[in-house]
Amino acid sequence: MTELVRLEHLQKNYGSFCALQDVNLTVGEGVTGLLGPNGAGKSTLIKVMLGLVRLTAGKATVLGHDVVTESRLIREKVGFMPEDDCYMHGLSGIESVQMAACLSCLPPVEALRRGHEILDFCGMGQERYRNVETYSTGMRQKLRFAMAIVHSPQLLILDEPTSGLDPEEREAMLNRIRVLSKRFGMAIILCTHILPDVQVVCDSVAILAGGAVRLSSPLQDVLAPSEPAIFVQVDRDPHLLQAELQKLNQSCSEIEDKPNFVVLDGDIQELSEKLWQAAHAAGVGILKMSPALSSLEDVFIKAVMEDQHAHS
Amino acid sequence: MSLVKNLALQVLTLLKHLWALVCDLSGFSRGLLAIIRFEIKRVTTPGRAFWWVFVAIFPIVIACLLRYVVEPQVRENIQNAVIHQQMMIEQNQNQQIIVPATSGDQSGMGQLPPGAQLQPGQAQPMAAPPPIGSNRDQLYTVALYLLGPSIACMLGALLIAAPAIASELEQHSWIYLATRPNGVFFLVAGKYIVAVMWAFSATLIGVTGGAMICGQEYNSALSIPGPQKLQLSLSQLNSSVGVDDEFALTMSVTNQSQSAINDVQLRVRHTYEFKLTDLAEKKRDNRGSRLVESIATLGPGETKSVDIRILAEKATGNQVGRITAMMDYPETPSPVSVVESIQIFKESPPTFFWRVVILIATAFFAAIAYSALYLVIGALFPARAMVFCVAYTIGAEGILSMLPAVVNRLTVQYRLRSFLFHHLQDGSGVSEGVGDALLVTGGADQPLWILIHAAICLGVSLLIVLSREFTTAAESDV
Numbered sequence: 161m162t163e164l165v166r167l168e169h170l171q172k173n174y175g176s177f178c179a180l181q182d183v184n185l186t187v188g189e190g191v192t193g194l195l196g197p198n199g200a201g202k203s204t205l206i207k208v209m210l211g212l213v214r215l216t217a218g219k220a221t222v223l224g225h226d227v228v229t230e231s232r233l234i235r236e237k238v239g240f241m242p243e244d245d246c247y248m249h250g251l252s253g254i255e256s257v258q259m260a261a262c263l264s265c266l267p268p269v270e271a272l273r274r275g276h277e278i279l280d281f282c283g284m285g286q287e288r289y290r291n292v293e294t295y296s297t298g299m300r301q302k303l304r305f306a307m308a309i310v311h312s313p314q315l316l317i318l319d320e321p322t323s324g325l326d327p328e329e330r331e332a333m334l335n336r337i338r339v340l341s342k343r344f345g346m347a348i349i350l351c352t353h354i355l356p357d358v359q360v361v362c363d364s365v366a367i368l369a370g371g372a373v374r375l376s377s378p379l380q381d382v383l384a385p386s387e388p389a390i391f392v393q394v395d396r397d398p399h400l401l402q403a404e405l406q407k408l409n410q411s412c413s414e415i416e417d418k419p420n421f422v423v424l425d426g427d428i429q430e431l432s433e434k435l436w437q438a439a440h441a442a443g444v445g446i447l448k449m450s451p452a453l454s455s456l457e458d459v460f461i462k463a464v465m466e467d468q469h470a471h472s
Numbered sequence: 473m474s475l476v477k478n479l480a481l482q483v484l485t486l487l488k489h490l491w492a493l494v495c496d497l498s499g500f501s502r503g504l505l506a507i508i509r510f511e512i513k514r515v516t517t518p519g520r521a522f523w524w525v526f527v528a529i530f531p532i533v534i535a536c537l538l539r540y541v542v543e544p545q546v547r548e549n550i551q552n553a554v555i556h557q558q559m560m561i562e563q564n565q566n567q568q569i570i571v572p573a574t575s576g577d578q579s580g581m582g583q584l585p586p587g588a589q590l591q592p593g594q595a596q597p598m599a600a601p602p603p604i605g606s607n608r609d610q611l612y613t614v615a616l617y618l619l620g621p622s623i624a625c626m627l628g629a630l631l632i633a634a635p636a637i638a639s640e641l642e643q644h645s646w647i648y649l650a651t652r653p654n655g656v657f658f659l660v661a662g663k664y665i666v667a668v669m670w671a672f673s674a675t676l677i678g679v680t681g682g683a684m685i686c687g688q689e690y691n692s693a694l695s696i697p698g699p700q701k702l703q704l705s706l707s708q709l710n711s712s713v714g715v716d717d718e719f720a721l722t723m724s725v726t727n728q729s730q731s732a733i734n735d736v737q738l739r740v741r742h743t744y745e746f747k748l749t750d751l752a753e754k755k756r757d758n759r760g761s762r763l764v765e766s767i768a769t770l771g772p773g774e775t776k777s778v779d780i781r782i783l784a785e786k787a788t789g790n791q792v793g794r795i796t797a798m799m800d801y802p803e804t805p806s807p808v809s810v811v812e813s814i815q816i817f818k819e820s821p822p823t824f825f826w827r828v829v830i831l832i833a834t835a836f837f838a839a840i841a842y843s844a845l846y847l848v849i850g851a852l853f854p855a856r857a858m859v860f861c862v863a864y865t866i867g868a869e870g871i872l873s874m875l876p877a878v879v880n881r882l883t884v885q886y887r888l889r890s891f892l893f894h895h896l897q898d899g900s901g902v903s904e905g906v907g908d909a910l911l912v913t914g915g916a917d918q919p920l921w922i923l924i925h926a927a928i929c930l931g932v933s934l935l936i937v938l939s940r941e942f943t944t945a946a947e948s949d950v
Contacts, residue, residue: 174941210651213941228481232488236653246644250514262506263652265499271506307648 162189164315164347165209170218172204179204180371183218187349190363191341193379194351197464201371202351203243206317209349210240223314236264239313241304243320243351245297253288253295254279257306264311271310278306283332297324305333309340316340319351330357337361355456359383365456367463374463382459389452390424390431391415395445398422404438423452482939486931490657503654507662515632515670524670527628528677531619535682538615543608609827612686616831617892620679621838622885626865628671629842634861636663636847638854641942656937664847664930672839679835683828704738704799717784718749723797724777727770736767739798740780746795749781761798830895834888837922841884844929851936884925891918 165187172180180201196202207213209222211231220227222234248256254275261271279288282302287295292303301324309316321337322330338361340346350362358365359379366376375382394401398420405412405424410431415421424431428451439446514520640646640659649655704725723740727733741761742748754762765778782795849864850857873885880886 207941212647212650214939229485229488231485232653235651235655238651240647240651242644242647244644244647246648248510248514248645248648249639249643250517251510255510255513259506259510260648260652263503263649263655263658265502265653267502268506 164188164223165349166221167205167208168219170205170208170220171216172201172208172213173216178371180208183368183371183373185366185373185376187347187366188364189345189347191337191348191350191361193358193362193365194349194368195353195355195358195365195460196368200368202368203319204371205368206240206319206349206351209317210235210238236311237314239308239311239316241308241316241318241321243323245300247292247295247300247303249293250291252291253284253299253303253306256292256303257288257310260307261310266311274310275306278310282306282336298326298329301325301329301333305336309346313346315347315349317349317351320353321350322352322354322357334361355460359456367460369464375459379456383456387425389426390428390435391448391450391452392422392424392435392446393448394420394422394439395447396420398444400442401438401444404442405434407441408434408438410434410438420447479935479939482935486934486938500654503652503658504662504665507658508665511662511666512669515666520631523631524628524674527624527631527671527674528681530627531616531624531675531678532681532685534619535612535616535685538612539685539687612683613827613831613892613896616679616682616686617834617889619682620675620831621834621888621892624678625671625675625835625838626842626869628674629667629839629846630858630861630865632670633664633667633843633846634850634857636660636667637850637937638857641854646942650942657934660847660851660930660934660937664843664933667843667847668839671843672836675835675839676832679831680828683824683831687824704797719782719784721780721782721795721797722777723764723780724775725767725770725799726775727772730772732769732771733801734769736770736799736801738764738767738778739800740764741796741798742782743794745785747783747785749783751780759798761796827896830892833895834892837891837919838884838888840926841887841922844926844933845884848929848933848936851933851940854942884922887918887922887925891922894918 163186165185167183167185170180170183170185171178183201183205185205194202194205204213208215208220208227211227211234215228223237225231225233225237227234248259251259254272257275257278258268258271261274262268266274276288279302282305284299284302284306287299292300295303301321305318305321308318318337322333325333334357337348337350341348341361341363350358352358362379364376364378365382367374392401398414402412402414402422410424410426412422412424415423424435428449432449435446435449515524636659637646640649649659652658704723721740723738725736725738739757739759739761740748740751741759748754748762751762751764756762764780765776767776770776845864846857846861849861853860868883869885873880873883873889
């Protein structure tokens with residue numbers, strides 16, 4: 161995996177307050193979810209990556225450039241969508257995007273062309289000609305996204321890109337993130353509180369709590385349960401299947417809120433033969449069979465609790 | 473040690489930024505133009521446009537008040553003083569008079585204190601009436617300087633440059649600009665240029681409009697309505713006079729009455745810089761004047777002209793000296809004196825156009841200096857930029873600049889005053905007396921000082937914004 165961001169023993173103090181302590185993190189290609197409760201140090205970490213704050217200790221490189229001495233080069237290659245509801249007063253949507261492109265040293269005409277292209281990609285219609293002060297939250301979100309990607313950055317940092325969006329817009333935004341990552345090969349760091357978003361688009365995840373990285377690994381590994389299990393969806397009463405499985409000495413349990421689902425403890429390779437046998441005996445059709453995954457929420461809470469225990 | 477290291481690192485980073493910009497001039501110009509272009513759009517909102525119009529109109533309105541309300545009153549007061557003087561001289565011919573306790577030197581007889589006693593025949597006309605034309609222009613020049621570069625331009629720069637950083641922090645758009653390759657540099661430079669343009673354009677309108685309203689009266693002496701039947705005029709043939717130059721003045725007298733006037737005496741008085749070549753042998757009278765010509769009879773409508781040859785022996789600044797022409801003629805019940813005065817210049821006196829050009833140039837330098845100054849204060853104290861800028865303006869530019877000490881040279885006001893004084897140091901611009909009152913020493917290097925001052929302020933602003941960590945909490949505080 162290509163290392164795009166490498167943080168080593170990073171420490172950042174604001175006066176006597178330690179915002180980041182001994183942060184070691186590597187971010188590769190694809191979409192990386194950066195999770196953490198409020199005050200975990202996510203914003204500071206982003207500012208460190210963008211060279212906006214000075215490091216107290218440690219070393220950080222982004223796209224191979226040192227954040228202290230080569231911040232200008234980093235900013236040329238990185239796009240950032242901030243969380244705050246910020247916009248350029250007095251400008252229309254297209255002018256804001258054009259200005260962002262011009263600041264990245266694109267010629268004005270090219271900047272305008274890129275601006276329209278990006279706003280089309282973001283699903284913004286004629287409202288791009290309106291003053292940004294008149295925009296709704298969703299439109300401002302799209303505008304911020306457009307301003308972040310107008311100069312085609314290699315690394316895109318998104319801070320809460322889906323907050324305040326309705327479900328339809330949220331889905332569209334996640335789609336855009338997927339497209340940028342999969343089709344255009346853009347590396348993305350997604351900083352969010354909305355865990356289902358991370359589960360949907362991220363390839364890896366890092367959890368930050370109390371100014372330190374509590375967990376960093378591919379999402380697949382994070383969600384893998386400690387004991388292997390299988391989720392099975394059946395077409396009729398699962399009790400029939402449950403009874404047949406018990407005859408074969410295989411434990412099986414139902415899932416609350418999901419009437420046609422059962423969970424079998426064990427590896428899918430080993431259990432498939434028993435499962436098909438029991439289903440045939442019970443006369444139950446199997447609609448879906450997949451390895452059971454841990455909930456990201458559980459993982460997140462566990463990581464944050466570790467921090468709280470450490471503090472207590 | 474850590475602070476020094478950080479500062480050195482920031483200076484190094486700034487230099488690297490600047491070098492990168494120099495290497496990529498097209499990118500640099502594009503980024504800078506983008507900020508300027510969009511910033512201009514942002515400062516042309518109705519609210520900002522209102523302030524621009526206010527700053528532009530403010531000097532014009534005050535100039536109108538001075539020109540059409542104050543000036544007529546001053547003229548009337550001067551006329552009354554002259555008439556009063558003549559009446560007292562007539563009264564004093566035969567009797568003792570006491571200067572009224574309330575009028576003081578308004579009696580027109582020099583600097584007599586109230587209550588002074590004058591024996592019969594002791595009252596004499598004032599040595600020389602005030603050169604009203606040039607004094608008027610001088611007053612308006614100083615007034616326009618105070619209204620334009622000093623106040624309007626300062627206010628314009630304050631409104632745009634002071635909140636330049638704070639407004640971006642307040643709108644949370646700072647982060648957008650800071651995360652662009654040279655965003656912070658473009659922001660500071662672009663906002664500075666727009667602030668200069670905004671303040672200067674408003675002051676340009678104000679100063680030009682004000683100057684056009686005030687006009688120029690140089691050498692068009694005040695016409696004093698009175699009982700005179702004879703009109704005296706004095707004209708200079710050479711436009712400029714150098715040291716050791718001999719030049720001529722033409723003294724003309726016209727009888728405006730319907731009857732002949734007898735026994736008219738033309739006299740002339742001059743300052744020590746001159747030698748009246750062809751009148752050197754003539755003795756001075758008790759008023760310090762020499763007799764030029766005695767005209768036995770001047771018929772109705774008749775004009776008599778006399779040329780006087782004068783040698784200029786010394787010069788001070790642009791001024792050489794003043795020639796005062798006097799005319800005495802008998803009128804019942806007492807003789808009447810008419811006095812006319814002319815200022816001689818080493819070089820041609822500045823034209824109205826030149827005066828306006830210098831005022832505009834002063835406004836331009838004021839915009840450059842104040843915008844940079846307020847930008848650095850705004851970068852240092854983004855949370856209360858306006859308050860600190862106003863405090864600095866009152867403390868340093870208002871009080872410190874008027875202290876008679878070397879420390880006043882650190883202020884922008886001192887540099888601007890010196891620039892103005894240096895280029896308008898003559899009778900119709902700003903006289904030496906006014907220069908002394910404004911504590912200036914003159915000097916052609918003032919623009920250089922102002923540019924150095926602006927460059928230092930801009931450099932410091934850049935260093936501050938590049939090195940400062942604007943945290944989310946700090947952004948919220950603004």
